[in-house]
Amino acid sequence: MILAVLFANSEGNILVERFNGVPAEERLHWRSFLVKLGADNLRGVKNEELLVACHKSVYIVYTVLGDVSIFVVGKDEYDELALSEVIFVITSAVKDVCGKPPTERLFLDKYGRICLCLDEIVWKGYLESTEKDRIRRLIRLKPPTEF
Amino acid sequence: MAQPLVKKDDDRDDEADYSPFLGIEKGAVLQEARVFNDPQLDARRCSQVITKLLYLLNQGETFTKIEATEVFFAVTKLFQSRDIGLRRMVYLMIKELSPSADEVIIVTSSLMKDMNSKTDMYRANAIRVLCRITDGTLLTQIERYLKQAIVDKNPVVASAALVSGIHLLQTNPEIVKRWSNEVQEAVQSRAALVQFHALALLHQIRQNDRLAVSKLVTSLTRGTVRSPLAQCLLIRYTSQVIRESAGNTQTGDRPFYDYLEGCLRHKAEMVIFEAARAITELTGVTNRELTPAITVLQLFLSSSKPVLRFAAVRTLNKVAMTHPMAVTNCNIDMESLISDQNRSIATLAITTLLKTGNESSVDRLMKQITNFMSDIADEFKIVVVEAIRSLCLKFPLKYRSLMNFLSNILREEGGFDYKKAIVDSIVILIRDIPEAKESGLLHLCEFIEDCEFTYLSTQILHFLGIEGPKTSDPSKYIRYIYNRVHLENATVRASAVSTLAKFGAMVDSLKPRIFVLLRRCLFDSDDEVRDRATLYLNTLGGDGSVVETDKDVKEFLFGSLDVPLVNLETSLKNYEPSEEPFDINSVPKEIKSQPLAEKKAPGKKPTGLGAPPSGPVSTVDAYEKLLSSIPEFASFGKLFKSSAPVELTEAETEYAVNVVKHIFDSHVVFQYNCTNTIPEQLLEHVSVIVDASEAEEFSEVASKPLRSLPYDTPGQTFVAFEKPEAVPAVGKFSNMLRFIVKEVDPSTGEAEEDGVEDEYQLEDLEVVAADYMLKVPVSNFRNAWESMGPDCERVDEYGLGPRESLAEAVNAVINLLGMQPCEGTEVVASNSRSHACLLSGVYIGNVKVLVRLSFGIDSSKEVAMKLAVRSDDETVSDAIHEIVASG
Known part of the structure; x- marks a missing residue:
């Protein structure tokens, strides 16, 4: 299960958070934990360079894209490698929507599109789509090209 | 939502970078949502x-029921618009709002229409939305369409239906299970993602049907799997099949191993890694099987991708626990990871190295770790400290450098948990390595000179009181202890007083000086400290002269409190101050069993980061605590071994009883765990009547009945037997549960006054030779064997008669001896005609035993075995032969 997908800006403010199967009372812990993790480790990290951590049986893969940091949390079958696949899909979709690694402003300008992409990529904790071209078409309700 | 990090700050003045959501406010957005009701819809x-609504929701904002309903109704109006972009947004919005059952009806018709639309993308999205918001009744109506969708030509539609199926399986399994033909067809799809989703769903549908899963795996491992993701799933299912078939394929090749090994050469890293991990996790994996997996993991160690490095080192770390020798080849690569930027990787590398390192590399490793410790967080440091503790126990000769390391890090900055881990480690090392005691105690003394944690100070003072007086020069600790009386808070002062008294009681020559110190404590500002000082001055006796302390006083100071602390606490709370003093004998000694409901309460899975659950108490510790709290068994000495529970009743009977065999040097205690599963009954005076006529060497010495056994509240009753000391006596015991049963009124929960005596026959129980053997692994069998020497070696040959297979014979001997197989030698290669097996263990009386078994099988399946035993005691070597001879 992909437990959480979270976007934050460089100051640690949340831009998008989507949880699956995480009780409401634990979300605050996650939020602050991830933001702290980012603050401790993401300084000076290159775009899309992946960082990884684990806490008990839960894995976290995170990275930076432009002004935005992205965190993906998973457990069981979504271990660090599966999550790196998920975060790769997410970063390429975001880059595709924004045309480049986004500034915070650009990210917020494209907010609706990005939400649609996430909706295509992760569905209630499971990975659904993996190709950015297909996702780009799907969010416009166009059928995929390979079809 | 008052967290500063939750919402975007809106007080930034940077004009160029202002947020499009600047000053966004829920109420205003809800007002704006009225545009959805306009007759002329403006799609943009x-x-x-x-x-904006999504932005609010994505930041953790919630809508009230009324707000959500209003927005939902307004959004449904947008189905009138033909704008495609808007329609996609509407789908997402409905999913985010997750309307309640009575509201769903509003959109179902629109969605059903979309689901049959000619536009594929409408179909796919409508399926996803419908499945998200639907309930069972609606599902039966749309089931027909969903089944069609699973085999739809458009991969997006098929995937949408399949992933919906995965979710719906949780809520409506019986419906989704009917789709298995369609899903089966989708598994063969040419579209990679469809195959991945279909495989996941098909496996979930059939997961309880072993045969079906096995068939699925067999057919797919031969066929083509398109996406790496699906391939990973297949590898996982394959390892499941291997695991489940392990019991009945002892003879043949490990099934599917070739497939797993083949995956190591796949082009996707994900698949290679998954296969490597699956191989390392095979039960009883042999070195030959491990080698190719370790080789690819070793390559990943030097990958440029942190995720791969992490995954590889994490897996190797696990392998190192069971097969340390297999990982040693990777040591050089792992040493370079100590300086890895990612601290998680570095910590895993260090702890793996600590497990695989040999005695000669310890010093070098410690040097590297010292530099590393300063820049990692406390939680990583704790892991390292624990690894060092086990390393020290493994190489006791290296205690000096390891102890020094621990004392050095004890002086550095750190939080409570970290310091506690270090102190615990030092305490364990002092207990297990006698040479380390004096230096260890001094390190602890220095630590309490400047310790900010009251809990740790008192723990160390208590430990000093027990171990300090037994050292060669107890007086040198007094200064450290007495300093606490001057400098610390009342809690620490009180424990320092107790510790001083213990020194006074044990070391007669110190008594006069201790008296002087204790007298000074009589003027302390705290009641507890003064009371303790007075108490000890009066109990120690001799008025400060050099006299021997009474045995009773020593018992009082050092003996354990023979009542459970919980009971003592309750009794003290119930005690009303009066002329009559509190009598400790009035405290009940029976351990109250915990009601079942209470135990279940914290069962919620901690998915998040809430406070980490306290470390599990090992069962051995728990048993030891339980038994030592029962006065009748207190004199039995140290518990040698506790067996796993043996069921004495069938599942789902009126009374569920299992038994744990506790072995002491000259006693055996049976702990019967009983559960009453009938709500209308209360059992009282529950005991087990044991007939030991088929166990001649055992004689019953004590029985501890259970006072009452209410419904669903497990309780224990015990029976103890005496047996000849250090002799592995065996025998068979028949058991009868005897009790008084009382009817309980289910409405009030009250039991009737009178009960009826009744009995309930339980299964028989056996004490076998393996009960006297502890499974204790050795890390390097050859070294252990050589160092034990041939002095007490006993070798003999046995004919085991015709056997089903070589593997079966090997297993039978391992189980008979109850020893730990070493280096994966319990696995017998298929078709081999001979096999060597290495076993290690500790025999009752704490005698280390090593066993070398050589088996041979001939064409008529007759098995012959050579048994070589080495131990520190020849009678034990003989005893092992006797077990085999009589088994």
Whole structure:
């Protein structure tokens, strides 16, 4: 299960958070934990360079894209490698929507599109789509090209 | 939502970078949502408003029931618009709002229409939305369409239906299970993702049907699997099949091993890694099987991708626990990871190295770790400290450098948990390595000179009181202890007083000086400290002269409190101050069993980061605590071994009873765990009547009945037997549960006054030779064997008669001896005609035993075995032969 997908800006403010199967009372812990993790480790990290951590049986893969940091949390079958696949899909979709690694402003300008992409990529904790071209078409309700 | 990090700050003045959501406010956005009701819909504007709503929801904002309903109704109006972009937004919005059952009806018709639309993308999205918001009744109506969708030509539609199926399986399994033909067809799809989703769903549908899963795996491992993701799933299912078939394929090749090994050469890293991990996790994996997996993991160690490095080192770390020798080849690569930027990787590398390192590399490793410790967080440091503790126990000769390391890090900055881990480690090392005691105690003394944690100070003072007086020069600790009386808070002062008294009681020559110190404590500002000082001055006796302390006083100071602390606490709370003093004998000694409901309460899975659950108490510790709290068994000495529970009743009977065999040097205690599963009954005076006529060497010495056994509240009753000391006596015991049963009124929960005596026959129980053997692994069998020497070696040959297979014979001997197989030698290669097996263990009386078994099988399946035993005691070597001879 992909437990959480979270976007934050460089100051640690949340831009998008989507949880699956995480009780409401634990979300605050996650939020602050991830933001702290980012603050401790993401300084000076290159775009899309992946960082990884684990806490008990839960894995976290995170990275930076432009002004935005992205965190993906998973457990069981979504271990660090599966999550790196998920975060790769997410970063390429975001880059595709924004045309480049986004500034915070650009990210917020494209907010609706990005939400649609996430909706295509992760569905209630499971990975659904993996190709950015297909996702780009799907969010416009166009059928995929390979079809 | 008052967290500063939750919402975007809106007080930034940077004009160029202002947020499009600047000053966004829920109420205003809800107002704006009224545009959805306009007769002339402005698609662009509507999309913008939906984006704002999404922004709010994505930041953890919640809508009240009324707000959500209003927005939902308004959004449904947007189905009138033909704008494609807006329609996509509407789908997402409905999913985010997750309307309640009575509201869903409003959109179902629109969605059903979309589900049959000619536009594929409408179909796919409508399926996803419907499945998200639907309930069982609606599902039966749309089932027909969903089944069609699973085999739809468009991969997006098929995937949408399949992933919906995965979710719906949780809520409506019986419906989804009917789709298995369609899903089966989708597994063969040419589209990679469809195959991945279909495989996941098909496996979930059939997961309880072993045969079906096995068939699925067999057919797919031969066929083509398109996506790496699906391939990973297949590898996982394959390892499941291997695991489940392990019991009945002892003879043949490990099934599917070739497939797993083949995956190591796949082009996707994900697949290679998954296969390597699956191989390392095979039960009883042999070195030959491990080698190719370790080789690819070793390559990953030097990958440029942190995720791969992490995954590889994490897996190797696990392998190192069971097969340390297999990982040693990777040591050089792992040493370079100590300086890895990612601290998680570095910590895993260090702890793996600590497990695989040999005695000669310890010093070098410690040097590297010292530099590393300063820049990692406490939680990583704790892991390292624990690894060092086990390393020290493994190489006791290296205690000096390891102890020094621990004392050095004890002086550095750190939080409570970290310091506690270090102190615990030092305490364990002092207990297990006698040479380390004096230096260890001094390190602890120095630590309490400047310790900010009251809990740790008192723990160390208590430990000093027990171990300090037994050292060669106890007086040198007094200064450290007495300093506490001057410098610390009342809690620490009180424990320092107790510790001083213990020194006074044990070391007669110190008594006069201790008296002087204790007298000074009589003027302390705290009641507890003064009371303790007075108490000890009066109990120690001799008025400060050099006299021997009474045995009773020593018992009082050092003996354990023979009542459970919980009971003592309750009794003290119930005690009303009066002329009559509190009598400790009035405290009940029976351990109250915990009601079942209470135990279940914390069962919620901690998915998040809530306070980490306290470390599990090992069962051995728990048993030891339980038994030592029962006065009748207190004199039995140290518990040698506790067996796993043996069921004495069938599942789902009126009374569920299992038994744990506790072995002491000259006693055996049976702990019967009983559960009453009948709500209308209360059992009282529950005991087990044991007939030991088929166990001649055992004689019953004590029985501890259970006072009452209410419904669903497990309780224990015990029976103890005496047996000849250090002799592995065996025998068979028949058991009868005897009790008084009382009817309980289910409405009030009250039991009737009178009960009826009744009995309930339980299964028989055996004490076998393996009960006297502890499974204790050795890390390097050859070294252990050589160092034990041939002095007490006993070798003999046995004919085991015709056997089903070589593997079966090997297993039978391992189980008979109850020893730990070493280096994966319990696995017998298929078709081999001979096999060597290495076993290690500790025999009752704490005698280390090593066993070398050589088996041979001939064409008529007759098995012959050579048994070589080495131990520190020849009678034990003989005893092992006797077990085999009589088994």
